[in-house]
Amino acid sequence: MDVFFSSYGFLLAMVVQQALLGLSVYYPLLAGQLSLASIGFYSLGGYVAAIMGTHPALAALRESLGFWMFPLEWLCALVLSIILGLAVGLPVLRLRGIYLALATIAFAQVVNVTVLNMPIAGGAVGIFAIPQAFDSRLAYLFFFGPLLVLALAVAFRLERIGPGRVILSIREDELAAAAMGVPTTYYKVLPFVWGCALAGVTGAMSAPFLNTWNARQGTFDASVACLAYVLIGGARSPWGPVFGAALLVSLPEVLRPLRDSRMILNGVVLVLACVYLPRGIVGAFSSLSRRMRGVKEAAS
């Protein structure tokens, strides 16, 4: 067991970390808004934590706070993400579908280029030797785990309360929702900002986890990966992004014995999932279990 955790601890923490990013894409999708801005907020959150963790001017603060420096970093990333999320979301959420996706990709690119040119963010090299919170990678589950539980709990709770239903109604038919008294702008911006905040805090937790932080954290590839977690896992259940992340993060590791051909098999699995599981892994399982129940009822 010890061997398992020491060799796969990083992978386990990574799955949870990526699941959080998947959920940050999942939230705006509840209102039918396809946003790829998450990775920009993730990158920013990481920079906030990296700078606060390494900047010489803050040495005295770090000294006096000790471990509490980490929650302070999360808090700063959270506040920044909410403010920026509102500033980006209010104008951008007037766009629909592919245009919204494009605008949010553009935002992530703007973040990337900006930090590359900010001396405080270390340029292309980035920031390294970020102080660690724990000795082992696995222990970072103490950071990511509770956040994932919170994010999942909110997602499941939303399905059962009025404001959550209202958010879903926008995905179904925005115009009809407005005619039924739903302030659509508010209920589109709300899950968007919540997604931004989640991505920002995840970034702040990830900087010490990954030890270094640079502009490669916020690339377009990473945006697409976050979206893939939701699409492969399933966009209709909060478990979707979690299972999607688990599959896509662990697949290259599991296939490692195949060496170079593993990326081919990785791609094949993705294509098959898109073709045969249009509603994602979770969607396929839930319709399968419904069918099984139907068979049982028919038999009895």
Next chain:
Amino acid sequence: MSAILSAEKITRSFGGLLALSDVSLEVGEGELVGLIGPNGAGKTTFFNVLTGLTRPDAGQVRLCGQDITGLRPDRIAALGLARTFQNIRLFGNMSLLDNVLVAGQVHARCGLMAGLVGLPSGRREERTARTRAIELLSLVGLADHALAPAGSLSYGDRRRLEIARALALGPKVLLLDEPAAGMNPAEKQGLAEFILGIKKAFGLAVLLIEHHVPLVMGICDRVAVLDFGQLLAVGRPEDIRKDRAVISAYLGGTA
């Protein structure tokens, strides 16, 4: 009789097409007004202007004396102007109950946080909202399917669910856009009685777009006729039937 909903000199054009030209219409408290006219006469555009989905180029809409011209659709809905759509627009993947609950949310007092953490006040409100939604569903005879997805309903049932959803807003005025479209004569008769029933039960004023003239003439207090964006005539059904301009618009020529 005081007007609860009034439109004054509404004008709206799309490109070169004048969809509505100087249309004025009043609906009194508890009144049932029919709006008829050939296809493309501007009836649905008129509804869209009233409910804020389309901005008028000129003119003013008042609800209970308050100017609602140019307000957001959700504000207008919350003020008590509810509608159904000609091409039914339900939340197809959501249950019947959830469809009605979405509209009922305008009456919610508790915020998002109260709901998320499950405060007693939020739970009480949720219970009340559910009870009310089930009542509305039984009113339209759909309570047995409350948890089925709206997309699984038959055509006629979708129309009825749309009315239940509109009623959940607790409106003062209900706008029905061709509620009898696609129904057979027996269903149309049933619908006529249903509309009269809810009008009385909820003390509603109703504005009804309908192509089926006998239905409109049978139940409406007054009838308005729209043709090429112009209001041809407004009056009691028996007067409209004799109106020369209306006859010529419907039958053509110079009757």
